[in-house]
Amino acid sequence: MSTSLTIPTDDQGRGSITCIGLGMTLGSHLTPLARSHIEQADVVFMGVSNSIVEQWLQRMHKDVRSLQPYYGEGKPRSETYREWVDLMMTEVRAGKKVCGAFYGHPGIFAWSPHKVIEVARAEGYDAHMEPGISAEDCLYADLGVDPGSHGCQHFEVNQLVFFKRRLDPTAYLVLWQVAMIANESISKTDASAAYRELLVDRLSRDYPLDHEVIVYRAATLPIERPRIRRVPLSDLATMPMTAEETVVVPPAEALQRDEEFIRRMEALHELQAKRGTA
Numbered sequence: 483m484s485t486s487l488t489i490p491t492d493d494q495g496r497g498s499i500t501c502i503g504l505g506m507t508l509g510s511h512l513t514p515l516a517r518s519h520i521e522q523a524d525v526v527f528m529g530v531s532n533s534i535v536e537q538w539l540q541r542m543h544k545d546v547r548s549l550q551p552y553y554g555e556g557k558p559r560s561e562t563y564r565e566w567v568d569l570m571m572t573e574v575r576a577g578k579k580v581c582g583a584f585y586g587h588p589g590i591f592a593w594s595p596h597k598v599i600e601v602a603r604a605e606g607y608d609a610h611m612e613p614g615i616s617a618e619d620c621l622y623a624d625l626g627v628d629p630g631s632h633g634c635q636h637f638e639v640n641q642l643v644f645f646k647r648r649l650d651p652t653a654y655l656v657l658w659q660v661a662m663i664a665n666e667s668i669s670k671t672d673a674s675a676a677y678r679e680l681l682v683d684r685l686s687r688d689y690p691l692d693h694e695v696i697v698y699r700a701a702t703l704p705i706e707r708p709r710i711r712r713v714p715l716s717d718l719a720t721m722p723m724t725a726e727e728t729v730v731v732p733p734a735e736a737l738q739r740d741e742e743f744i745r746r747m748e749a750l751h752e753l754q755a756k757r758g759t760a
């Protein structure tokens with residue numbers, strides 16, 4: 483039985499772009515709708531650096547083009563991401579139905595999918611983003627974290643070392659791209675340790691150095707298990723880390739009651755109760 487859904491389109495023969503998420507774990511996270519966008523596209527661009535994923539996509543579509551060769555050692559990633567947008571838009575402008583396939587969720591810590599949709603819409607083309615299961619979704623499941631229990635802050639790591647940001651140590655903190663700190667390019671060697679020392683310094687303003695943090699890697703193959711390493715904050719600089727890891731800092735302080743607002747809320751409750759009985 484085919485799982486393919488027919489995606490309605492208004493404009494046959496006119497270019498369009500859909501950015502879909504492949505999810506984190508090969509094959510098992512792909513939604514039926516995302517699969518249909520892949521199958522019904524004229525061309526599929528693939529923003530994933532994994533040859534197994536590429537082969538799997540090629541079984542779904544005969545024209546899969548990898549975006550990976552546009553990375554270069556020493557080349558700014560921002561330049562690569564602009565090139566990706568140009569490549570996809572060239573096909574949209576040529577009247578093709580284009581699918582951009584990105585791992586995880588295509589709109590989470592990913593510049594090109596948002597940009598290509600913005601550019602396509604500005605030029606009058608149909609453009610759509612189809613969500614996927616992100617590293618964030620996996621970490622909630624694997625680490626047993628409910629963002630609703632204490633609140634949850636997400637930052638791309640460079641936001642903490644380049645800007646004055648306020649952290650709330652009563653909530654969870656999720657740090658993305660930690661191994662890429664201060665690295666505008668891509669590099670085969672992990673040179674981030676010295677810069678991660680700066681990150682530890684910054685975090686030590688809000689968290690004790692012995693506070694336990696989690697270095698998390700979601701499974702990317704169905705045969706893998708998630709990798710969960712718990713270390714004191716002070717070790718975050720020196721431990722080996724890959725680009726496929728996210729750092730989770732659990733709350734370090736208890737929530738403080740806001741007595742003023744509690745009093746005001748109680749006064750409102752009383753007023754409502756009186757109105758209800760009047």
Ligand SMILES: C[S@@+](CC[C@H](N)C(=O)[O-])C[C@H]1O[C@@H](n2cnc3c(N)ncnc32)[C@H](O)[C@@H]1O
Pocket residue numbers: 506585586587588589590591592615616617618657658659660661662698699700701702725726727728729
């Ligand atoms: C450019 S962002 C892409 C995120 C992706 N769009 C998503 O939805 O998860 C790359 C960052 O995602 C996180 N990441 C990527 N692969 C991961 C994995 N297997 N487990 C945990 N985090 C991962 C890391 O923080 C990494 O630096």
